[in-house]
Amino acid sequence: MPRLRRRLRPFSAVALACAAVLSAGVADTVADVDADTAADTAADADTDVLFLGAHPDDEYQSLATFGQWRQRDGLRTAVATVTRGEGGGNAVGPQEGRALGLVREREERAAVARAGIGRVHYFGKPDSWYTLSAPLVARLWNHDDALSRAVRLVRATRPETVVTMEPRPFDNHGAHQEAARLAVEAFRLAGDPRAFPEQLTAEGGLDPWRPRTLLAQHWLYEGPVGPRCADPGVRGERGERRDPRSGLPVTGVWTGTWARRSPDGGRTTWAQVERDAARAYRTQGFGALDPVVRTPRERLPCEWFTVLARDGAPVRATVRPQRGLRPLYREFRDWAARQGMPWLANGAQPRYPAPPSAVLPRAAREPGTDGRAGEGEYAGAPRIRLGHWQGSGRCRAARDCAGTVRAVRYAGALHVLFDVTDDKRGAALARSDCARHWRTDAVEIALDPRGTADDTATTLKLAVLPFTSDSPHGSGPPCAARDADHRQGPARTTAPGVRVASRVSAPYRGYTVEVRIPLRVLPAPVDPDRVRANFLLYDSDTRDRTGQVRLAWSAFGSAQADPYAWGRVRLADAL
Helix, strand or coil: CCCCCCCCCCCCHHHHHHHHHHHCCHHHCCCCCCHHHHHHHHHCCCCCEEEEECCCCCCHHHHHHHHHHHHHHCCCEEEEECCCCCCCCCCCCCCCHHHHHHHHHHHHHHHHHCCCCCCEEECCCCCCCCCCCHHHHHHHHCHHHHHHHHHHHHHHHCCCEEEECCCCCCCCCHHHHHHHHHHHHHHHHCCCCCCCCHHHHCCCCCCCCCCCEEEEECCCCCCCECHHHHCCCCCCHHHCEECCCCCCEEEEEECCCECCCCCCCCCCEHHHHHHHHHCCCHHHCHHHCCCCCCCCHHHCEEEEEEEEEECCEECCCCCCCCCCCCHHHHHHHHHHHHCCCHHHHCCCCCCCCCCCEEEECECCCCCCCCCCCCCCCCCCCCCEECEEEEECCCCCCCCCEEEEEEEEEECCEEEEEEEEEECCCCCCECHHHHHHHHHCCEEEEEEECCCCCCCHHHCEEEEEECCECCCHHHCECCEEEECCCCCCEEHHHHCCCCEEEEEECCCCCEEEEEEEEEHHHCCCCCCCCCEEEEEEEEECCCCCCCCCEEEECCCCCCCCCCHHHCEEEEECCCC
């Protein structure tokens, strides 16, 4: 557990300026920062705990912890965010890019203030699409420059404890992985005078600094609930709970602890404070969360953290080598070894299930791309059923949300027909919002033409909204856009020759979507025996631009972003 530091050090003007530059306007903190938080902001750059994440909102599932450390131990926490999240979605407005990033910054400042945090630093790196590749994000962020900023911030703020995200690759956003890598490397290098020595000379006032403790959020740890979840376990050294994957210790902080009294005199749990903070992230759809935490207090969970280092050195665990690693996991294993933490790669690659497979026949006649299966157009095509992939609950019945897909090849194009059953329409988005398909009813096609991709940067991913808001009553024509692949944007410019059509039932019981994809728009020539593909369905039953359930043909892990998990397709009678 972090300890209250009993040291005071005068800071030079240069050191304070370093932190101020990274804070990017921290003086303009939100109005509901309390007096103690305002004092934290104004005093000096020193802090006790530093959280390093990728996007605004990455810290929110740890705010109950940071708030308790402040309330109980007087520990001050600062938040460092590598991007402003300008590449994400927007559930409440039209802002995109830089304008969206500024909105998300305001949301983050308002959210963390609930936990008494008044200092937020930004590295100003560009936000990316959803990818599972940390190396891809590292190139986008210019890893060495981002690491220099992280080291500088640790040296300037001198935290005893650094908290970051999960660095392991499976089913984990590449930006989250890369933020964690930056934290791990900065933890090791900030105390080494040979690392970025210009910070110790040209930027006089900075000294080497080695934090004592390094923690990583562990959102997937299945520990006990209730007030004793924070008690030490009975397994492993020192009686600590252990992560069954890495073998490292896991520590918990109970969210049911009472926070300060609410304005009406009642008592509020830190779980409720954290929920209030989460709802500040309205652009990310968190405003739709129930305002009240309804879980009984005695059943509230802990927030879990893997202990990566203590007393300034890595915590050791037995190394369990894996064989047959795919490139993405092999790269992570090598990175972990370079950090002196090879056990981080224990079990990093999951056991991928056998993928589904299908043979797509050659059509006798060209489908008309009119939103329906004309006579003979899809003859012999298998009816691919989509299964539950993600969401708070499975579809209650087939009439709620279900989908099938048929696909054929004709001449130089693929033709795909989705038949979707749905009981409630989601929000109609504008055609300009087509890339944010996951926020409403939509379908998506993912294609790896050679069957060799390690991430989606060398694939085609095409999303289609079956209806848009560009007409009265939200019954506008469909739109298509590429997202999270090697050439993103509206299909009319990024995939010329793609045609889409839809038919929406009235009264509403679902829709069909038909897509024609010329093979020439794929990022590489097709290997007809080794194509990887996935077909995905997004279902929303609300008008608040939030999705509830997702279906997929191959529904393992990050089904939209992990080509290793996609189904295998063979194009019959290929030319």
